[in-house]
Amino acid sequence: MKICIDCDDAAVNLKKVLFEHLKNKGVDITDLNYSEGKENAMYPEIGYNLAKEIQAGNYDRGISICGTGLGMAMIANKVEGVFAGTCHDVFSAERLRKSNDAQVITMGERVIGPELAKTIIDAWLVSEFAGGGSAPKVAQMRELEKLSFHPQNK
Ligand code: RB5
DSSP states (O other): OEEEEEEOTTOHHHHHHHHHHHHHTTOEEEEOOTTTTOSSOOHHHHHHHHHHHHHTTSOSEEEEEESSSHHHHHHHTTSTTOOEEEOSSHHHHHHHHHTTOOSEEEEETTTSOHHHHHHHHHHHHTOOOOOTTHHHHHHHHHHHHHHHHOGGGO
């Protein structure tokens, strides 16, 4: 499984912590580092870049971090085929994969401490889509997404 990670200026420390944590576990993780060499890169473009990488199939999953995690989730969900959610607890992070089949988890450095963030990411990492009763719901979400992105095909 290939994972990418990125952050805005509000989450540089948490990105470093999570990147090193996952690297030490042997996870195939890439820091997209969108902001490098750019002045004042803002969370929408950073989160959009990460989501486009997921959409292109270059990575299986992404971790997108900002001050609250909210802006990163909002922008990722504007990219067709990409589902994202903000998680600051283990249960939600597991459900994000098992129930929602989302590829992108977002977090806020201004919300959560590094140790809890690591525990949440560990739980997220080993969670996969469970299918079952969740399958038609996720399928419906994809159908409605299609309508939203391609209303002419209605
Ligand atoms: C700072 O730009 C802050 O607004 C951002 O990191 C994030 O929390 C947005 O959702």
